[in-house]
């Protein structure tokens with residue numbers, strides 16, 4: 001049988017850097033083929049070449065036995081290829097249906113009839129694949145998880161025979177991930193071919209038939225999944241053995257740093273997003289929040305960070321070291337020693353057209369450390385950027401002349417995490433999905449840094465959809481459901497559970513759904 005995709009000697013350069021070097025790879029029809037590799041290894045570039053977003057500088061691409069030279073994704077879509085990107089490409093001001101059909105219905109794009117027909121198909125797809133999405137909802141009102149479902153539906157709607165999924169589970173809960181995998185397997189049984197890029201080695205072994213490892217632009221190995229292990233893949237990716245779970249010495253928490261007391265938040269249209277929310281975090285403690293997206297996590301983050309001050313109705317209190325910070329501005333909150341790694345770095349944490357160094361300073365540019373009498377102290381700024389690059393292993397060619405946009409997704413995330421974790425005088429660190437999109441080697445390093453910040457006395461709020469991450473790091477875990485904390489797992493429960501390698505998946509699952 002012809003492979004669905006055959007790559008021979010593919011090379012792609014950005015300036016002098018080779019993102020893909022002499023890549024040869026066959027993806028067999030009706031299989032799930034995973035690609036793994038460190039941040040910056042060249043996975044997304046390869047996927048974008050197959051999808052016609054880039055043109056190779058050398059080598060050939062064959063689809064179902066036929067050589068192709070796509071000039072654009074439109075050509076790839078016409079050849080039966082669909083892609084769900086790491087960063088969503090939806091238009092926020094349009095509805096779900098409008099986004100799904102955008103680019104398809106050339107003439108009567110948004111006629112009522114066309115919209116109704118497409119809406120019906122979307123509903124059928126959502127039901128069939130268990131993807132709860134309202135076809136009439138505005139994309140700007142959707143959570144990150146819902147946006148991703150729209151992206152997947154968009155590809156399914158176009159009936160693609162080859163699906164490329166770039167980190168499709170990064171925003172899904174374990175249950176949603178299971179559902180997605182069931183869908184992927186049934187799509188495969190129906191003859192579709194799936195190429196999946198992921199950092200989650202458990203998922204590779206759970207869902208894929210074959211896995212290819214990339215390192216520094218090259219494919220260094222292709223293995224059947226049933227014949228490999230997580231540990232073997234980790235070594236192949238990173239070139240050293242990786243601690244899949246970091247050492248987490250017992251914390252010694254101090255005084256209460258953050259108290260959230262009876263916090264209610266009601267949107268302008270009267271919906272309660274937070275209801276009698278109560279929890280506190282001590283200095284030197286990591287408080288994890290587990291929950292299905294959309295249960296108040298985003299609103300909690302916004303309120304803690306001083307957003308949403310002017311919309312909706314807030315009651316209750318947020319106290320930092322006993323001082324009420326409810327309703328203060330982000331600048332005022334930040335000045336008190338609060339740091340945030342937001343869920344969506346592109347929206348809230350970086351300016352991709354600016355250099356790596358500028359992004360490392362973003363939000364911290366007023367710190368006296370970086371100034372002298374004549375303005376920015378170039379030497380301090382350069383030393384600072386170099387130190388962050390080294391400590392957090394940010395892979396970039398030039399700190400000052402390379403826009404952040406040219407870094408791979410995981411390396412962009414490392415810039416944000418480094419900047420926020422290394423703030424002097426950190427009292428409260430708010431982390432939302434801090435390791436989303438970063439490779440296992442970098443996760444190990446970020447987890448160590450989070451524990452390091454805790455041990456220096458910061459109170460840490462960790463919101464993560466990764467149960468493993470929550471359990472590995474948290475001193476206590478609160479389960480959030482419909483805007484309230486439903487249950488808190490204590491320090492003793494968690495440390496005893498960790499010793500027995502207990503997963504907590506079931507108990508947490510019961511308290512968040």
Ligand SMILES: Nc1ncnc2c1ncn2[C@@H]1O[C@H](COP(=O)(O)OP(=O)(O)OP(=O)(O)O)[C@@H](O)[C@H]1O
Pocket residue numbers: 014017018019037038039040041042043044045046405406407408409410411437439
């Ligand atoms: N548009 C671009 N311009 C310049 N360099 C780029 C561009 N896109 C990617 N690169 C570089 O190509 C290399 C491969 O990047 P790519 O995004 O393919 O990596 P990746 O394996 O997908 O990483 P991640 O896991 O972080 O998403 C990196 O060194 C990156 O900086």
